[in-house]
Amino acid sequence: MKNLIEDVTCAGCYCACDDIRIKTDGQQILEVQPPCAQGQDWFERAATTDQLSPQVQGRPVSQHEAIKRAVELIQQAQAPLVTGLSQTSTDAQRAAVALADRIGATIDTGAAAVTRALQQAGEATCTLGEVRSRADLIIYWGAADLLNNTKHRQSLVSNSPEVARKIIAMGGECSQKSDFADECIQVESQRELEVIWQLRALLKGVDLTGKEPVGIAESELQLLVSQLKQCKYIVFITGPEFKQGPLAHRKLEALSLLIKEIQSERRCHSITVPAFGETKGAEHVLAWQTGYAAAVNFASGFPRYSPGEYHASRLLEQSEVDLCILTGGKPLAGLSVKAIESLRRNPSIQIGPALISEFQPDVFLPTGIAGIHFPGSMYRYDGTPLPLRGFLPTVQNSEADVLKQINKSL
Ligand code: SF4
Structure with a gap:
């Protein structure tokens, strides 16, 4: 049976257009109106997430095994970094802040200049x-x-x-x-x-x-x-x-x-506004959770802000990170080329709806997409929060749930 869903919010970029009409057959998206190439790509991702499986060193494993390995890596790390946080829901951003707080990590969005x-x-x-x-x-x-x-x-x-x-x-x-x-x-x-x-x-x-x-x-x-x-x-x-x-x-x-x-x-x-394809919002969540909008370090058990010191790209470029937890649909957004080079040499955990192509993370935990598979909210570029709708079924967990599962297993 065909369904027409009106006023869907697209989380494909910081514009967060909330006038999208989606036609589905109950299982997959048939049509997106009005069309926008970037938005089309973002909605089309929904067709690929269910085929993804958790991985450890590129090897498919069960969700339980992937979470277990992620927890081991976190427990071994002395200076973890949580970054990414773009193209995701407010709930997932909150869960990422909670995990960073729990493990004494640095968390940064890459929007430090602003x-x-x-x-x-x-x-x-x-x-x-x-x-x-x-x-x-x-x-x-x-x-x-x-x-x-x-x-x-x-x-x-x-x-x-x-x-x-x-x-x-x-x-x-x-x-x-x-x-x-x-x-x-x-x-x-x-x-x-x-x-x-x-x-x-x-x-x-x-x-x-x-x-x-x-x-x-x-x-x-x-x-x-x-x-x-x-x-x-x-x-x-x-x-x-x-x-x-x-x-x-x-x-x-x-x-x-x-x-x-x-x-x-x-x-x-x-x-x-950030670069096209990225979203805003993580800075709002960080600000109301920690008092600071970026570059926050929890190593002392409380949030410390130092944009020169805790900038994600700088930490990676100077090899001051021994584990990187990447979240969101655009996990490398805002990172310098040198920082991405450094990521190849460090252990990393990726949680998101698509596997990055730049390098193989040690652990990959696939998720569904907030705004397609799960409801939630996100911020438009002018700081207005907008609701996200979940209108398709998925076998995957939400990003917020995966982050919470890791936190619970520690
Ligand atoms: S990609 Fe951006 S501009 Fe295109 S529909 Fe989605 S939110 Fe709007």
Whole structure:
């Protein structure tokens, strides 16, 4: 019998579109509407999870045996790391934090630059609904993926009064005008910090006459200043290209300060988005469970936060980890190439709906998918929690249950 399920939330990326219609025959997905290539891939994963079996060193074993081996590895480890946490449910993220707490591990999401800036300067943010209904200037800075995402653009116009709006794309790749942006402003990626400081100076009325602008053409800097002065509600959306480089947290801090200053005269907010295909949310769960949004270490029996020290990639690159527990649908999200290299040399346990292809983990525990096989919740990129529905049967456990089973067996 065919079923049509309306208003399904897709957890395929940080957009978390909640208007998806799914046609099933009760056992598998027949059709996804409206189509989105990335979302289609994510829903198609449901057809492969039931064939997965638990593995130890690449050898199929029973669930009991895989959990037993995972527990042995955890008990032998002196400095375990829990990471991943992307494309998964809030429940699974909570279970991962509980396991990290129990075993004295470090837990990090790979989004340390954003959270480091937030701890220092705070963030004035808003929901997608506010952007859609009120923003008359949206600046996508290093967020070309989101700007080019059809589903995102549709979400800015659906169910809302028409707003006369200007869209500006900024970043290192803006040499050609985007089809979806009214203006494209090229900024040298190494000089973004200086560009923000120049904007702050000009908005405060500091006279920069005779000083050559750095990292941006003078005409474009002036255009940006005049747009910021003319509009009533400005939203900066910063993407993965903006957050690259060792000074990423300083850029985010500087942007927060710029936004605070703009707010003295008009509304201004920012939203940060991760790389396409990743999801946000783990930082919210970590923050309300431990007080810190990333880079948390439980080795002393209580949460300690040190973004320089407990950053997942840094720990792996410096070989300061002797076991890595990888969770979520995108377990290597946010890790550097060198960190992934280091993972090949260390024992690892992977818990998730698909086996990673980069290397063979010591233990693999397959799971079903939250949002397809199991209900739950996840966060959209603007920090709004959305419900996930479970509408297909599976023989696998949920990721949260597997993490809880390991915790219970310790
Ligand atoms: S844009 Fe993202 S959340 Fe929306 S349907 Fe595509 S993959 Fe899913």
